Amino acid sequence: MGREAWNDFRLYVITAESNHPGKSVVDVIEQTLIGGAQIVQLRNKTGSRDEVLEQAKALRELTRKYKVPFIINDYPDIVLETDADGVHLGQEDMPIAEARRLLGPYRMIGISTHNLQQALAAERDGADYIGVGPVFPTDTKPGRAAVTTSYVTEAARHVTIPFVAIGGITLGNVDLVLAAGANRICSVSAIVGSHDPAAMCRSFLRRLEAGAEESKTVVMNGREEHTRARTVEQLVIQAGQQNKKLVIELNGIIVQRALWAETELKSGDSIELVHFVGGG
Numbered sequence: 001m002g003r004e005a006w007n008d009f010r011l012y013v014i015t016a017e018s019n020h021p022g023k024s025v026v027d028v029i030e031q032t033l034i035g036g037a038q039i040v041q042l043r044n045k046t047g048s049r050d051e052v053l054e055q056a057k058a059l060r061e062l063t064r065k066y067k068v069p070f071i072i073n074d075y076p077d078i079v080l081e082t083d084a085d086g087v088h089l090g091q092e093d094m095p096i097a098e099a100r101r102l103l104g105p106y107r108m109i110g111i112s113t114h115n116l117q118q119a120l121a122a123e124r125d126g127a128d129y130i131g132v133g134p135v136f137p138t139d140t141k142p143g144r145a146a147v148t149t150s151y152v153t154e155a156a157r158h159v160t161i162p163f164v165a166i167g168g169i170t171l172g173n174v175d176l177v178l179a180a181g182a183n184r185i186c187s188v189s190a191i192v193g194s195h196d197p198a199a200m201c202r203s204f205l206r207r208l209e210a211g212a213e214e215s216k217t218v219v220m221n222g223r224e225e226h227t228r229a230r231t232v233e234q235l236v237i238q239a240g241q242q243n244k245k246l247v248i249e250l251n252g253i254i255v256q257r258a259l260w261a262e263t264e265l266k267s268g269d270s271i272e273l274v275h276f277v278g279g280g
């Protein structure tokens with residue numbers, strides 16, 4: 001797989017065997033590939049090294065057939081042994097420089113980040129992409145605090161390498177993640193735990209494509225902004241203002257808080273976010 005194809009992914013799928021009892025990892029991942037998954041990661045936190053190696057061999061063959069990059073979580077040695085396309089590291093794993101020494105210049109190295117400082121360090125250290133999350137609380141990574149969509153927006157503004165939003169992302173909230181500035185998403189349980197992983201991938205891809213097409217230009221507090229926010233609420237999240245007390249005026253008319261989620265934006269709209277200053 002040529003390195004140039006690696007940046008093309010928008011829908012990233014990760015294995016999670018416990019989410020599909022009775023179905024094999026290979027069958028479920030093949031369904032996601034049929035549905036259009038654009039990059040696959042093997043993540044097996046409980047199996048022995050031998051088990052991970054066996055799954056990696058099978059998924060390497062499958063992803064080759066579908067011409068999709070194949071990443072392995074946690075095991076750079078198995079990346080080499082199976083000729084996978086890259087490794088995903090965590091903040092506690094080996095440094096990027098060491099992984100690069102092991103894997104050479106052509107394999108992909110991704111790393112999880114949970115704040116902007118880690119993201120900028122990953123970029124400086126030569127990561128090919130970063131994970132940004134967990135955006136929402138998730139049972140797939142229990143006990144880890146959600147970074148919220150604010151960090152997605154920070155990453156969109158400041159990170160120049162590809163970033164993928166991850167953690168608790170479902171069809172019910174993916175539009176908020178896209179509106180916050182992501183254009184690549186990774187969903188684990190919502191996809192591999194679905195009764196129809198292929199259909200679920202197609203649904204996510206439709207949302208990703210719609211998000212990309214819906215870019216519009218609005219004037220926000222006097223400044224022209226390009227945004228993929230569909231609604232006033234999404235624009236507020238993208239601006240990182242969702243926790244502030246705000247009054248919003250759209251084309252000179254105040255929009256009640258309860259209507260933000262259903263008030264659609266269009267190109268040319270003028271929107272004022274006025275901070276509400278309490279006092280007595």
Ligand SMILES: Cc1ncc(COP(=O)(O)OP(=O)(O)O)c(N)n1
Pocket residue numbers: 012014041043045073074088089090091093110111112113130131132164166186
């Ligand atoms: C795309 C992507 N992002 C984040 C992670 C999490 O990796 P890590 O922090 O190493 O945690 P574990 O997955 O090992 O529990 C990931 N695997 N992929």
Ligand SMILES: Cc1nc(C(=O)O)sc1CCOP(=O)(O)O
Pocket residue numbers: 112113131132133134135137138139140141166167168169186187188189190
């Ligand atoms: C494996 C993993 N890493 C995360 C991170 O933020 O680093 S969130 C996560 C789990 C994502 O699974 P789901 O889509 O089921 O919530």
Ligand SMILES: [Mg+2]
Pocket residue numbers: 073074088089090093
């Ligand atoms: Mg890890």
